[in-house]
Amino acid sequence: MFSVVAGTSFAAPVESTEEKLQDLKANFDSRTAELSKQELNIYKSYKGDERKQKLDEFYDSEAVKSLQNDFRDAVIGDIELEKSYIQQLGGTQLNKIDLESETILSTKNSGANPTDDYFIEKIIEHADGSFSVLSGTLTEHKIEDSIGTMEYTNGIGSYDFLWDFEYRHLVYPNSHFTIKTYYTTHTTSPHLKVYNATNAGTYGQLPLVSVTGSAKIDHDFATKSTRARTSGDFNITFAGHNGIGLHTENWDGNASFIIRDYTSNSVTISTEASFTKG
Numbered sequence: 272m273f274s275v276v277a278g279t280s281f282a283a284p285v286e287s288t289e290e291k292l293q294d295l296k297a298n299f300d301s302r303t304a305e306l307s308k309q310e311l312n313i314y315k316s317y318k319g320d321e322r323k324q325k326l327d328e329f330y331d332s333e334a335v336k337s338l339q340n341d342f343r344d345a346v347i348g349d350i351e352l353e354k355s356y357i358q359q360l361g362g363t364q365l366n367k368i369d370l371e372s373e374t375i376l377s378t379k380n381s382g383a384n385p386t387d388d389y390f391i392e393k394i395i396e397h398a399d400g401s402f403s404v405l406s407g408t409l410t411e412h413k414i415e416d417s418i419g420t421m422e423y424t425n426g427i428g429s430y431d432f433l434w435d436f437e438y439r440h441l442v443y444p445n446s447h448f449t450i451k452t453y454y455t456t457h458t459t460s461p462h463l464k465v466y467n468a469t470n471a472g473t474y475g476q477l478p479l480v481s482v483t484g485s486a487k488i489d490h491d492f493a494t495k496s497t498r499a500r501t502s503g504d505f506n507i508t509f510a511g512h513n514g515i516g517l518h519t520e521n522w523d524g525n526a527s528f529i530i531r532d533y534t535s536n537s538v539t540i541s542t543e544a545s546f547t548k549g
Contacts, residue, residue: 288351295345295356302338304400311402314394354517357509365395368405368436369545375409377456379427379536404437407544425458427538434526434544435472438482438507446475446482448505448546450526456538461492462530463540468501481508481516486524493540498527505546521549 286294313325329335346353370393389409396402412429436448449472454465468486475482486503493499503524508516524546532539 288355291349291352292355295352298345299338299342300399302334306335306338307400307402311394311396314402314404318390350517353510357518365397365403367545367547368393368395368403369543370405370407371543372407372541374531374539374541376537376539377411377428377430379458401439403439405544405546406435406437407542408433408435427456427458427536429453429455432526432528432542433472434524434542436522436524436546438522440480446480446507447473448482448484448503448507448522448524449473450486450501450503450524450544452499452501452526452528452542454499454528456540458533458535458538461494461497462533462538463493463499463528465491465493465499465501465528468503470503470505473503473505475507479510481511482506493528493530495530498529500525500527502526523547523549 310326310329313322313329317325346356370391372389372391375389388411390406392404392406394402394404409430409432412431431451431453433449433451438446438448440446449470451469451471452465453467453469454463456463465488468488470484470486473482473484482505484503484505486501489500489502490497491499505522505524506519507522508519510517511519524544526542526544528540528542530538531541
């Protein structure tokens with residue numbers, strides 16, 4: 272006589288999304304924090320073209336590429352896990368960042384060459400080791416390249432000012448929200464006139480991150496008591512496009528310019544900007 276014993280299943284229990292997320296964080300958080308520390312050091316130690324070169328080398332390094340590849344292997348394809356991880360990363364970002372320039376002088380001198388670019392920057396460090404960056408860059412245009420804007424009466428100079436908010440996400444390469452304002456300065460009122468606003472320089476990292484944006488002029492001249500204003504609307508979408516994806520955010524950007532002082536041959540202004548999560 273013999274008996275048959277029914278088989279017993281010993282399959283491992285299926286992990287919940289929350290358990291997977293905790294495992295993922297254990298595997299990636301320390302690596303991400305170390306790389307963020309290295310990247311922050313580049314931002315603090317270098318400027319301009321030298322910084323760009325150092326960042327290009329950093330993003331092309333084996334450590335960064337390995338982290339990105341490992342992340343894709345671990346997450347891509349598991350929709351709920353990817354969504355949960357992206358949403359908790361978003362929680363480390365700030366909701367608003369703003370910055371005001373020093374005073375900027377433009378002087379009437381027909382023989383002068385364009386001045387060196389003016390650059391300011393604000394870096395906010397977060398508790399988890401990540402950081403956010405808002406920068407402003409002034410570029411003076413040669414008169415013959417100013418698309419006719421110097422035909423305005425009593426023109427001094429033609430410029431653009433680029434406000435650039437860098438939305439940081441190391442595993443997904445960084446994205447940028449920008450407002451670029453084109454203006455001229457004049458010896459007679461109004462002493463600053465805005466003639467264009469664009470979001471040139473706004474970009475994401477397709478196909479992983481999509482960024483769309485627009486920019487417009489809200490008020491086209493500045494005096495000592497009235498600000499010229501430009502603004503932008505931005506949408507960032509993870510694993511999707513134009514607001515349809517695993518995670519999406521809307522941001523508002525605002526830039527303004529005001530006259531601080533003027534003489535018979537010079538104008539002094541300042542500018543400020545803010546980017547706010549909607």
